[in-house]
Amino acid sequence: MTLESTTRASAQISLVDLLDRLLGTGVVLVGDVVISLAGIDLVRVQLEALITSVRSELDQGEDAGTDEA
């Protein structure tokens, strides 16, 4: 039903499109646990780390030739 269709749609969305929206936009409220995550700077720092890891994952993915998403 609705749940299945949204889940399926979610699996087709590329990660970068998701991160564009989940990290770059959306309402920013200051949470209790991770106040610093609300700051753009930390997100940017984490994205740098992400980019580093996405590159290694991509390399591995190409080697293995798998497509799990």
Add this chain to the structure above:
Amino acid sequence: MSSGRASSSSRTAARKEKADPMPASGHYLVAVSRSLDPHALTGVQGIRDSAVRVVECEGLQAVVCDVDLDEFGEEPLRRNLENLSWVEEMARAHHAAVCAVDAVATTVPMRFATIYESEDRVAEQLRVLRDPLTEALDRVDGAAEWSVKAYAAPVAAEAEDRPRAETGAAYLARRREAVEARRRRESDDEQVLSDLHHELATRAVASRRLMPQDPRLSGRQEPMRMNAAYLVTHDAAQSFSDYATKALADRTELRVEVDGPWPPYSFASLEPS
């Protein structure tokens, strides 16, 4: 011991469901909504296996789920954010929950990983931010987000018909000409896309140009020339999508991709944009 009972009674009632005095779990805020029938979310999962539930305050509804602070506390979260597969799994879970809420009520999605220590704290946010949250809900009511991205078509391989014996001056002139041609093309592209953005914006309730995506994350070779988001009413969605898809169909140097509908992530800002 019995003093202050009046002020603490609601807190005590809220605590009853969760007996833990020291929270080992946090409350992950997925979205804020209104006129939402909580039963419509039966069976909807949030993060991991935790079902979403609704915290109400002042006519607003926060959709939350429990998360383990061993995973989402400040220190573990910092570590986990560097793990791409973890981020992807959680981002997809967050998005699926947002979509489930968005499917049944007007929804303002939260940014990834907004976590509170108690339901009281969630309710307090709804109370304190009632006006801007209500404005955001008003703004996105009856509309959805559409993404329009434009890529430069792959550039033809740089002229391989280079003369065998070329002087240094001729080489420099040719390089200069190539650089100039590319600059002209980019400037033309920018004008065309700026016009397109303007046209699309007139068909939308609101619009935003986002940062072009990092090719290292998108894995796309072609440079992204435009990354824009539009808030479009449900009634206008089909014609918006048709227009965006066809507008630049005759321009081989630009490729336009239209994607939607999305929950209104880019238009959920608490400040008027």
